[in-house]
Amino acid sequence: MLKVSYNASDQLQSFLTSFRPLGPAKSPVNLLRRRYGDVSCSLARRAHAPVRAVVSADQGNPVRSEPGTVASTGTVTGTLADRLRLRSLTEDGLSYKEKFIVRCYEVGINKTATVETIANLLQEVGCNHAQSVGFSTDGFATTTTMRKLHLIWVTARMHIEIYKYPAWSDVIEIETWCQSEGRIGTRRDWILKDCATGEVIGRATSKWVMMNQDTRRLQKVTDEVRDEYLVFCPRELRLAFPEDNNSSLQKIPKLEDSAQYSKLRLKPRRADLDMNQHVNNVTYIGWVLESIPQEIIDTHELEVITLDYRRECQQDDVVDSLTAPEFPEETVSELGGTNGTPRGHEGTQFLHLLRLSGDGQEINRGRTQWRKKPSR
Known part of the structure; x- marks a missing residue:
C-alpha cells in the first residue's frame, strides 16, 4: 500500500499555488478584497x-499564546482549520x-x-x-x-x-x-x-x-x-x-393548552442530535416557527426570539409546537395599522410552548416579536 505523508501547510501551499497562473490581479487575496x-x-x-x-502546558491547563509563538518542538501549532x-x-x-x-x-x-x-x-x-x-x-x-x-x-x-x-x-x-x-x-x-x-x-x-x-x-x-x-x-x-429595560430580561409566561395555532407530533431527525447526545438547541427554534401562522411568515420577519429551555429532548421524543398572540384580544387578521403591528403594542408578539406529545411535559417556552418585511 502506498503511503503518502503531508502536513496542513503543504496542502494549503499547493492549493494557493494552483491560483498563480491567474496573475496578481486575480489572486485569491485580491479577488476577496475586490x-x-x-x-x-x-x-x-x-x-x-x-x-x-x-499550547497545552500540562495536558490540563490551557495556555493562550501570542501570535508567532511556537511549541517546544519548534513548529507553529494550529490546524488547517x-x-x-x-x-x-x-x-x-x-x-x-x-x-x-x-x-x-x-x-x-x-x-x-x-x-x-x-x-x-x-x-x-x-x-x-x-x-x-x-x-x-x-x-x-x-x-x-x-x-x-x-x-x-x-x-x-x-x-x-x-x-x-x-x-x-x-x-x-x-x-x-x-x-x-x-x-x-x-x-x-x-x-x-x-x-x-x-x-x-x-x-x-x-x-x-x-x-x-x-x-x-x-x-x-x-x-x-x-x-x-x-x-x-x-x-x-x-x-x-446593557439597558436596564431590555427584553432579554423579561420573563415568559407559560402558554396554555388552548393555543390558537399548533403543529403537532414533530419528530427529531437523526441530524438534529448533537455531540451531547440530545436535540441541539437550534432545532427548537425551527420547531417554534413551525406553528407560526402563514400570514405572518408571508408578510413579516422575525425580529426578536427568546427561548427558555426546560428539559432536554431525546431522539425518540415526539413534540407539539403551540403558538398564540401574546395579547389575547388581538388576532392575526387584526394586526392592523400601517406598519402591520397590533394597535397599542410595539411589534407583533407571540408566545410559544414546546411540549411532549404523550404526557404534555414542558420542553421549552418562548416569545417572538415580528416586524413587517422590508421592501427589496
Whole structure:
C-alpha cells in the first residue's frame, strides 16, 4: 500500500499555488478584497504567517499564546482549520471575533440568512472561542475538570435580536465573550456586525448550566470549574444588552393548552442530535416557527426570539409546537395599522410552548416579536 505523508501547510501551499497562473490581479487575496473590501486575516496571510497558537502546558491547563509563538518542538501549532478561519482574539484577550460569509444554503426564500443560520453561527463562534483558548474539542467548551466528571454545558436561555438580516454572500463579523453566573452557570454574549458597513446588525445573549452526562441531572458549578474558565472572562461585567429595560430580561409566561395555532407530533431527525447526545438547541427554534401562522411568515420577519429551555429532548421524543398572540384580544387578521403591528403594542408578539406529545411535559417556552418585511 502506498503511503503518502503531508502536513496542513503543504496542502494549503499547493492549493494557493494552483491560483498563480491567474496573475496578481486575480489572486485569491485580491479577488476577496475586490469582492468584500479589506477583509482582515486574508487567506494568503493565513497560509504564510504564524497563527495564534494554543499550547497545552500540562495536558490540563490551557495556555493562550501570542501570535508567532511556537511549541517546544519548534513548529507553529494550529490546524488547517485554524489557518483558514478569519478570526482573532481582541487586544485584551477576553473576547473573540470571527468573520463568516453567508452561503446559499444558509438563506431562505428572501435570500437572507435564516434565524437558524444566525443561531448556528453564534454556536460556532462560541465553540471556536473556547477552542482558541485551549478548551477541549470533545464537547462544547468543556474544561479539564468537567471532562473528568462527565459534565457538559447545556443551554438554559437564548435571546437573539436581529436588526438587519445579512444576505447571501454578505460577510459578517461576530464578537463573543463569556462570563460567570456564579454557581448557576455561565453567560455568553454576542454582537453581530456587517463587515462592509461596520453596522451592528444583531445582538444575542445566553445562559448555560452544567449537566452530568451520565445521570442527565443539573449540577452547580464548582470552584474548580469556575477557576478554569474565569481566567478567560472579562474582569468587569460586559453585556451585549446593557439597558436596564431590555427584553432579554423579561420573563415568559407559560402558554396554555388552548393555543390558537399548533403543529403537532414533530419528530427529531437523526441530524438534529448533537455531540451531547440530545436535540441541539437550534432545532427548537425551527420547531417554534413551525406553528407560526402563514400570514405572518408571508408578510413579516422575525425580529426578536427568546427561548427558555426546560428539559432536554431525546431522539425518540415526539413534540407539539403551540403558538398564540401574546395579547389575547388581538388576532392575526387584526394586526392592523400601517406598519402591520397590533394597535397599542410595539411589534407583533407571540408566545410559544414546546411540549411532549404523550404526557404534555414542558420542553421549552418562548416569545417572538415580528416586524413587517422590508421592501427589496
